[in-house]
Amino acid sequence: MTSQAIKDSAKQLLKIISKLPDERIKHLVSFKDSQTERFRRVAGLQPADKAERKASLEDIKDIINRTSGPLGLQKDLLKKVQATLPQDNLTEQSIQEQIRALTNIANNKYKKYYDVGDKLYKPAGNPTYYQRIVDEIEGKQKETFFSAMRTVLFGK
Structure with a gap:
């Protein structure tokens, strides 16, 4: 070498x-x-x-x-x-x-x-979960206090 x-x-x-x-x-x-x-x-x-x-x-x-x-x-x-x-x-x-x-x-x-597919990216119980996280990281959409409480209480 x-x-x-x-x-x-x-x-x-x-x-x-x-x-x-x-x-x-x-x-x-x-x-x-x-x-x-x-x-x-x-x-x-x-x-x-x-x-x-x-x-x-x-x-x-x-x-x-x-x-x-x-x-x-x-x-x-x-x-x-x-x-x-x-x-x-x-x-x-x-x-x-x-x-x-x-x-x-x-x-x-x-x-x-290792393609994952929509079952993992958009789970049936909360299909917008990962998109909300990505939007929050990128600063596109801020979650308000009331929408955060709604998410905690109802899961959506």
Whole structure:
């Protein structure tokens, strides 16, 4: 496995990651952003916005490895920190496996293979249950206090 093959595989994986939709619910860390940053380093590409670049895990590892006692840390504490830092031991095969898995997710392979159907999405006892939850998450329709009480009391 050559270093160039790993870089090429990482570039291929970056193309698939870029096609993923943005997350609907914003979190502190986005899967898409974190994986893009991770595989940009593996592919040997520069970060997208160099001006706003924060210290990455690679930068922290580099600081710890270059100095004997960064930030006044004791040597035994420094060894503990080095032992807990995750190591990226990527091979071409492991990146290809990730490419296959991400392609399956992007193409909704398992959603199509394990099709659920309307019996689960719209149960007979409360057919609008899941649609109300999705509308609430997306902010389309707010449920009032009285409609919430009606739902609790009558189940619809």
